[in-house]
Amino acid sequence: MSDDLSFQLKCIDCAKTYSADQVRYRCDCGSQLDVWHDLATLKPQISQNLFNNRVSGAPGPTVIPTAESGVWRYREMILPTLPDQIISRPEGNTRLYQHHSIAEWAGVDKFYLKHEGENPSGSFKDRGMTVGVTQAKLLGSTAVACASTGNTSASLAAYASLAGMSAFVFIPSGKIAAGKLAQALAYGAKTLQIEGDFDDAMHLVQEVCNEMGIYLLNSLNPFRLEGQKSIPLEIIQGFQWNPPDWVVLPAGNLGNTSAFGKALYEAKELGLINKIPRLACVQATGASPFYQSYQTQFKEHITMKADTIATAIRIGNPVSYPRAIRSLEWTNGVVTSVNDQQIMDAKAIVDQAGIGCEPASAASLAGARRLVEEGVIKPDETVVGILTGNLLKDPTATVDYHTGNWAEAKFANAPVKVGADLDSVRRVIEKEL
Numbered sequence: 001m002s003d004d005l006s007f008q009l010k011c012i013d014c015a016k017t018y019s020a021d022q023v024r025y026r027c028d029c030g031s032q033l034d035v036w037h038d039l040a041t042l043k044p045q046i047s048q049n050l051f052n053n054r055v056s057g058a059p060g061p062t063v064i065p066t067a068e069s070g071v072w073r074y075r076e077m078i079l080p081t082l083p084d085q086i087i088s089r090p091e092g093n094t095r096l097y098q099h100h101s102i103a104e105w106a107g108v109d110k111f112y113l114k115h116e117g118e119n120p121s122g123s124f125k126d127r128g129m130t131v132g133v134t135q136a137k138l139l140g141s142t143a144v145a146c147a148s149t150g151n152t153s154a155s156l157a158a159y160a161s162l163a164g165m166s167a168f169v170f171i172p173s174g175k176i177a178a179g180k181l182a183q184a185l186a187y188g189a190k191t192l193q194i195e196g197d198f199d200d201a202m203h204l205v206q207e208v209c210n211e212m213g214i215y216l217l218n219s220l221n222p223f224r225l226e227g228q229k230s231i232p233l234e235i236i237q238g239f240q241w242n243p244p245d246w247v248v249l250p251a252g253n254l255g256n257t258s259a260f261g262k263a264l265y266e267a268k269e270l271g272l273i274n275k276i277p278r279l280a281c282v283q284a285t286g287a288s289p290f291y292q293s294y295q296t297q298f299k300e301h302i303t304m305k306a307d308t309i310a311t312a313i314r315i316g317n318p319v320s321y322p323r324a325i326r327s328l329e330w331t332n333g334v335v336t337s338v339n340d341q342q343i344m345d346a347k348a349i350v351d352q353a354g355i356g357c358e359p360a361s362a363a364s365l366a367g368a369r370r371l372v373e374e375g376v377i378k379p380d381e382t383v384v385g386i387l388t389g390n391l392l393k394d395p396t397a398t399v400d401y402h403t404g405n406w407a408e409a410k411f412a413n414a415p416v417k418v419g420a421d422l423d424s425v426r427r428v429i430e431k432e433l
């Protein structure tokens with residue numbers, strides 16, 4: 001791979017390049033790196049038909065990532081020199097849902113939800129992890145690590161186990177949803193509950209990886225982002241390469257924001273699409289450093305002590321900040337914020353439609369609604385919201401909402417205590433019919 005100049009690591013600031021076969025997360029100048037593809041070389045190899053012809057049939061007992069994975073389908077744009085062994089569950093191929101009550105809540109006619117909670121470990125992280133762990137294997141790493149608010153750790157734990165590697169996950173003590181902690185433990189990762197928040201854990205894991213030669217698999221790692229590029233690629237392919245007007249997504253550490261912008265920029269350069277959808281990044285008010293920086297036109301780089309019910313995005317100092325600003329430039333994007341009440345109401349709307357998501361994911365719908373109310377998104381525009389994680393990831397937040405532990409639970413569906421006899425049950429059911 002070292003001789004392959006079709007893709008390299010490239011600094012997003014000073015443009016210095018490095019070969020892709022080394023363990024490196026930052027440029028010598030300290031800035032972040034991209035996996036940078038030579039788009040001129042790639043262009044003649046890429047077409048809509050190439051990807052259309054790869055949409056797979058029924059999966060068999062053996063995983064064939066290049067046929068079944070919604071990530072490896074786009075391999076030329078992700079990791080052009082395919083390694084012999086790809087670590088895949090497989091991931092991607094998630095549904096785009098439409099539901100009248102959700103569109104009504106958002107205030108637009110055409111509102112779709114891309115459900116990334118349908119990935120193997122229940123979040124979009126699997127798309128980045130299949131590439132990150134495959135790259136780790138290729139580089140000869142035997143141990144991988146990440147800091148996480150929960151989903152990255154669940155995904156890393158699963159993929160590391162598949163690959164036969166040791167996994168170390170750094171999580172904030174408390175403030176991690178039960179489903180995610182359960183996954184990290186069950187898949188066998190060594191789980192370090194750091195006495196601090198996610199931002200502390202993120203700082204620490206970088207130090208530990210540098211000191212101890214463990215491969216870092218946070219989204220600081222540019223290969224992770226290459227995998228996550230497949231989300232917008234799948235969306236535009238799902239729309240027969242006529243992109244929607246907007247893609248709305250929750251924003252925490254800003255990995256997805258960075259990956260989405262890069263994917264859409266590359267898709268346009270490669271001639272797959274004629275227009276780039278606008279990105280709308282949504283933060284929780286209590287964890288909104290990027291939104292606050294955006295309001296200063298990024299003249300100030302704001303960080304904060306974060307807190308929100310949406311623990312997945314409880315981040316006050318997002319790592320991919322500079323790459324995310326570039327994504328907004330590429331996509332004429334916007335940033336907004338929504339409070340916890342708006343998040344939980346939007347979640348109830350998604351849940352009641354039979355689709356369901358974890359709290360952070362509902363920021364997409366809540367944010368779209370705010371942007372429609374403000375006239376930024378027009379009611380006749382086509383909008384795709386990203387549901388980043390599965391409903392079952394955070395049972396506590398959901399049960400609290402429905403059982404009286406949430407002050408203004410407008411859509412609460414509390415369980416009913418009932419005697420174990422026909423008459424008692426009949427009285428309850430008759431009231432509902």
Ligand code: F0G
Nearest residue numbers: 148149151152252253254255256388389
């Ligand atoms: N939604 C969910 C469900 C997440 O788990 C995350 C991030 C995000 C949205 C935000 O995405 O960081 O790319 O801006 N979770 C990370 C984790 C931080 O550790 O699982 P982002």
